Amino acid sequence: xxxxxxxxxxxxxxxxxxxxxxxxxxxxxxxxxxxxxxxxxxxxxxxxxxxxxxxxxxxxxxxxxxxxxxxxxxxxxxxxxxxxxxxxxxxxxxxxxxxxxxxxxxxxxxxxxxxxxxxxxxxxxxxxxxxxxxxxxxxxxxxxxxxxxxxxxxxxxxxxxxxxxxxxxxxxxxxxxxxxxxxxxxxxxxxxxxxxxxxxxxxxxxxxxxxxxxxxxxxxxxxxxxxxxxxxxxxxxxxxxxxxxxxxxxxxxxxxxxxxxxxxxxxxxxxxxxxxxxxxxxxxxxxxxxxxxxxxxxxxxxxxxxxxxxxxxxxxxxxxxxxxxxxxxxxxxxxxxxx
Numbered sequence: 001x002x003x004x005x006x007x008x009x010x011x012x013x014x015x016x017x018x019x020x021x022x023x024x025x026x027x028x029x030x031x032x033x034x035x036x037x038x039x040x041x042x043x044x045x046x047x048x049x050x051x052x053x054x055x056x057x058x059x060x061x062x063x064x065x066x067x068x069x070x071x072x073x074x075x076x077x078x079x080x081x082x083x084x085x086x087x088x089x090x091x092x093x094x095x096x097x098x099x100x101x102x103x104x105x106x107x108x109x110x111x112x113x114x115x116x117x118x119x120x121x122x123x124x125x126x127x128x129x130x131x132x133x134x135x136x137x138x139x140x141x142x143x144x145x146x147x148x149x150x151x152x153x154x155x156x157x158x159x160x161x162x163x164x165x166x167x168x169x170x171x172x173x174x175x176x177x178x179x180x181x182x183x184x185x186x187x188x189x190x191x192x193x194x195x196x197x198x199x200x201x202x203x204x205x206x207x208x209x210x211x212x213x214x215x216x217x218x219x220x221x222x223x224x225x226x227x228x229x230x231x232x233x234x235x236x237x238x239x240x241x242x243x244x245x246x247x248x249x250x251x252x253x254x255x256x257x258x259x260x261x262x263x264x265x266x267x268x269x270x271x272x273x274x275x276x277x278x279x280x281x282x283x284x285x286x287x288x289x290x291x292x293x294x295x296x297x298x299x300x301x302x303x304x305x306x307x308x309x310x311x312x313x314x315x316x317x318x319x320x321x322x323x324x325x326x327x328x329x330x331x332x333x334x335x336x337x338x339x
Contacts, residue, residue: 040210041210084134088130098170099170100168101126106119111159168182186199297317300324
């Protein structure tokens with residue numbers, strides 16, 4: 001059985017093009033992918049906890065029947081004699097080594113924060129995973145200062161308020177890694193008929209990650225392949241198919257050019273089918289002009305209001321004794337000048 005070589009050329013070229021695209025896709029993906037990737041692996045987690053507590057000494061009273069109360073009991077300001085704020089901080093699990101410092105600042109300020117005045121600052125070193133700090137809070141001078149500020153400004157700032165700000169900076173070793181942390185906590189202590197605290201507890205969680213290097217892989221047709229192997233697996237067929245496609249294109253360039261030209265002509269005929277008139281042949285004309293594209297033929301037909309004539313592979317527009325023809329420059333002597 002004799003095989004028509006021309007009929008096999010087109011599907012063979014399309015098959016080669018598909019192979020080039022597929023192998024090229026994987027090859028480019030392999031080229032752009034790193035051979036080694038680093039991943040963050042969770043080593044461990046830790047928790048920092050800050051708690052504000054208090055102890056208050058009371059005047060003789062019936063409501064409690066004792067002279068000292070702690071967090072959980074309501075502090076009635078009329079019963080208060082003295083007060084101490086206790087701040088507790090801890091890191092868990094306990095670090096291997098830890099050092100740092102803390103600063104506790106007391107500020108006299110309205111709840112809305114229009115102004116602030118420093119009452120005291122307490123500093124110290126941190127050398128353990130947990131510690132407790134006690135800060136005295138003497139309300140008598142605080143109330144006197146608040147009243148004096150209101151008299152000076154002739155403004156009612158509401159209930160006296162003290163803001164307690166805790167700033168802890170830590171450097172510790174945990175899970176074989178060095179960690180630097182800063183822990184901030186703020187609480188408003190408001191003096192009214194009862195003494196109230198805001199944000200008495202704060203929990204801050206942290207995590208330690210380790211970078212692990214591993215060989216990068218990619219999938220080729222659902223199979224995992226190392227990137228360096230994928231470059232070879234996809235690169236060889238990509239270059240082979242590309243060279244083969246180029247060779248076929250070079251050998252059959254005239255046929256490919258003709259195929260592309262035929263596609264243009266068919267598209268042109270579909271678009272201007274209402275203006276095209278088929279004829280058997282062109283007679284000789286005194287003036288023959290060859291145009292460079294089908295677009296020029298359509299433009300001339302529109303401007304001259306003339307039909308487009310087609311004979312064989314040529315398209316033309318006639319205006320009197322002048323003809324404008326396009327024959328794809330294939331060497332078709334479809335029209336000669338009249339002698």
